[in-house]
Amino acid sequence: MLVECLVFGLISWSMTEGRHEVQQVFAESNSKVVLPCVCNASSPAITWKRNQGTVWRQEKSGMQFWGYKWLQRGAQRVRCPHPQLDRGDCSLHINDVREDDGGMFVCSFNSGGQSETRLVMLRVITVSFSSVSPVAGMKVSMRCDVSPQPVGASVQWGLNNSTFVSTSGENPKAAQWTVEETASVSLTGKWTCVVAHQGLEGRASADLTVKGILHPSRDDVVMYAAVGRAATLPCVFSPGLSPSETSWHKPSGPLPPSFSSSSPASKPAWDQSARLGNVSFEDEGIYRCAGVVGGQSLSRRMQLVVAKVGRSVSWRKTVALTCQLTDTSEVARYQWVHVTFDPSGTPLVEPIQEGKTLYMTNGNDEGVGDWVCRFYSKEGLLGNVTHRIIPQNGPLTESTSPFNNTSMALSLSVLLVLLVLIVGQLYRHQQWRTQIFHFSALETILHARSNERDKGQKCQEKK
Missing domain, CATH: 2.60.40.10 (Immunoglobulins)
Structure with a gap:
């Protein structure tokens, strides 16, 4: 067998060194490939060999034969289509190319009574992990x-x-x-x-496919949230994973009171996202989720940037709305949008101006509605925060942000306490006056009796 291989190698070498050249063909494993060979259409006898083993052969009678390796369970992995043979094309088509199919192929046929050969080197490329x-x-x-x-x-x-x-x-x-x-x-x-x-x-x-934390896909992803709104901190593992020892941590301090990492029954085990029910300006900062998969500790670090609208009034009664963020490193520009609603409830959006601060006259009804501050990076929109102004008789009134509601509730509580104190004081004063009137009447009675007694004594002395 070794001698035959050496002889075939010498023949191939002599063909290469002579008037035949080796044509090189690359093929991907498990793909289809065509090994080229131009032959004589008048000579139907064709043979394809690889390392002396027959791949495919057609005799003058038209009978076709396949090598054992190339015909398994009735499946023909190689063929030379008849239409192309009639045009003088003896190229070999190989389906489902395998790594061990690589090597030197020889195409042989008769042309003018002489034997002709074509050499094709098939190189099969495979990627593995x-x-x-x-x-x-x-x-x-x-x-x-x-x-x-x-x-x-x-x-x-x-x-x-x-x-x-x-x-x-x-x-x-x-x-x-x-x-x-x-x-x-x-x-x-x-x-x-x-x-x-x-x-x-x-x-x-x-x-x-690398299994781990898919979202966020990398560390230090920046997410934006608005004050008073709910926000989700994502921590999603690859589907099918069941991480153990999952946890959330905020390196700069304790987790916010509205933070919740408990997963509802409807969420899959690989979704360990957390939620902030009512975002405050102090909730900004770095958050970290972690879990263990297959003995490998996985974690993801993310930054939460919180946005709010600040309000100030100048001595000229000019209202200034300012878009404030806890981190503006990614912000390239700001845009204010005025949103109102027609009688049917359809929103009407009107871009107003560029810039971080918006100025308007206090008491102007044209300012009623939602004022949305959109903030953008160089690549696109990062987020937005909304400030609502409601109409009232007099100056414009702020919207119902959580902080305004709290202030109003505190003010009402203080007024209620003062009212109770005043009512109590009035009641005590009324009781004191009642007692005074009672003792004054008793004194009058006693004084009248004393006068009658004095008159009686004077009458007796005159007698």
Whole structure:
């Protein structure tokens, strides 16, 4: 067998060194490929071989034969379509290319009474991973194999149709057939290995899924919330995971009173998002969610930026509404929008002006409605916060923000206490006056009796 292989190698070498050239073809594993061969249409006897083994053969009678490897369970993985044979095209079509299909193929046919051959080198490219579904934090390697591997070839890696840049910030070196990285959600997607050799290029791809925290997809994601509104802090693991030892933490201090991390029964186990029921300006800051999956500790850090509308009135009775954020590092511009409603309840939106602060005259009914401050980054809208002004007789009145309601409730409580004290004081005063009147009447009676007694004594002395 070894001698036969050596003889076939020498024949192939002599053909290559002579008037025959080897045509190189790249194919991705599990794909379809066509090995080219132009033949004589008047000579239907054709043979395709690989390493001396017959792949496919057609005799002059038109009978076709397949090699054992290429015809399994009645499935024909190789064929030369009849229509193309009639046009002098003897190209071999291979379905479901496998890694061990790579090698030298020889196409033989008769032309003018002489035997002609064509040499085609098939190189099969395969992308594989050390684990197709690693958990974030684990080591994972991506490997590119070419069968047979060409000498002096270069390889370039791509991820999701872009050139891959490793987590260290460097591109993999040329001819780096294996890339090792720390698994993270950012590595999820289609990995492509591009092989270049002698001016030709071939590629193969495979999908990698990294399990972990999908949303947010990275640390230090900034989220925006408005004062008085509810907000969600996302912490969503890969579907199917059941993280243990889940927790939420705010490094700068205790979690807000309205914070809730309990998951309702309707939420899947992999959704560990938290909720703020009533956001206050002091709730801003860094939040961190964590959990353990497969012995691997996973966490995600996010920043909450809180927005509110501040109000001030100048001595000229000019009202200033200012859009205030706890962090403005990402904000490039502000826009104020006036929203009113027609009698049918349809909102009417009218952009007013650009800028962080909006000025209006106090007492002007044209200011009634919702004033929405939108804040934008260079890429687009970040968020918005709404301030409502309701109509009343007199100056414009602020909307019902949680803080205004609290102040009003406190004021009413103080007035109620004062009213109770005043009523109590009046009652005590009334009781005191009643007692005074009672003792005055008694004194009058006693004084009258004393006068009668004195008159009686004087009458007796005269007698």
